[in-house]
Amino acid sequence: MKLTLYPAIDLKDGNCVRLLRGEMDQATVFGTDPGAQAAAWQKAGFSWVHVVDLNGAFAGKTVNEDAVKSILANVSIPVQLGGGIRDIAGVERWLAAGISRVILGSAAAKNPALVHEAAKKFPGRVVVGIDAKGGMVATEGWAETSDIPAPELAKRFEDAGIAAIIYTDIARDGMKTGLNLAETRALAKAVNIPIIASGGVASVADIVALKQAAVTQPNLNGSILGRALYDGSLSPAEALAAC
Template identity: 60%
Template sequence: MILYPAIDLKDGQCVRLLRGEMAAATVFNDDPGAQARAFHQAGAEWLHVVDLNGAFAGKPVNAEAVERILAAVGGRMPVQLGGGIRSLEGARAWIERGVSRIVLGTVAVKDPAVVHDCCREFPGKVAVGIDARDGRVAVEGWAEATEIEALDLARRFEDAGVSAIVYTDIDRDGALGGVNVDATAALARAVSIPVIASGGVKDLQDIRALMATGAIAGAISGRALYDGRLDLGEAVALTKSGGQATGQTGGN
């Protein structure tokens, strides 16, 4: 299982939200490039970046901050990017700049043909972001609820060539209440696409629980890394060891 440290960008700064509320943003670093370097130096294998403003605006807003991240770690650590990518042209622009994987969320619901087009043009470089509240998908930066079940959406892309699904339990995101292991594992077992867990990953115990399912390909953590509840080096060592690493179990 791969651990993805998260950099969420709002107004050019690294922040964490509470359950997706832009008004509940905590700034952790005003230098995204430095934060990316710190995660790389701590042993991260991948980096997960979200343009939060872009997710609401439907177009890239924090492009300069993303460029700083790519300049800091490009070529040394792959970066997956989501937020505001709504077209083939937008996906192409970021991949040409060095993004290793794009994450398509809102457009997967509103214009799924874009996902198929991107998968054909950029094989292995497209993920679908499924953000759910009570099992139902939310879009437009989580501001718009739908009646679509997360599993139904995932199944629509079984044959599209999607390289991963990033599944976020919105009510767990940024709340440090623990990851929704059961829902994430159920989704992972129901589809053939690798699933990455997001939302609420708070400590090594959560990572062990995800690994123990034998079904989940990755986990994203943000706030717990920033506030010290989760040590990135220990977490990476645990994932690489297959769950046999010793050390802190984390905690409240």
């Protein structure tokens, strides 16, 4: 099967950044023109762009709107967006603006009914972001950890009609220590929803390992790529070839 790879553009104060374990004070700026970065990922051959409004995730509302609109203006491939989308009005606004899929993270954990409402109204265009610390769901830009195990939250959306779940191991995010395949596979086994792995991709070996895991767990759908792409330890060409 073919995995879908999602190069990430994380936005902080209008810039393209990467964080370490979700810590906002551990941000490395990799670019000041998000639109140009999105265009570069499209030119490299990627079929999607994954965008997160980091300021929005903490503020609970969209903050980097201009940067997101710049990304949309510079690519023709689909864009999925998360960070600060907390209500149906926000979902509607971004889908109308040209975003292909919205990601509900904190809102999914705290207001599951919103996910069901949005997915019913916009089938195939809502993604749930499940971010975990030690297997427990974290919210509010990862600043708060709940007592909900990730698979338990995932099961709440089994029949909601969502497009996918993005599962992020926060401890590995930005660390290039490899995907947490054990927890990601356990989540995939718990539901029939497509699962996108995130957090820790270091090299082409991680993509190959995910593809091998997908042979027996076919709803392992793809992976988010971050720091390894930006610092050059993983090239777009070898990443895409591995798929």
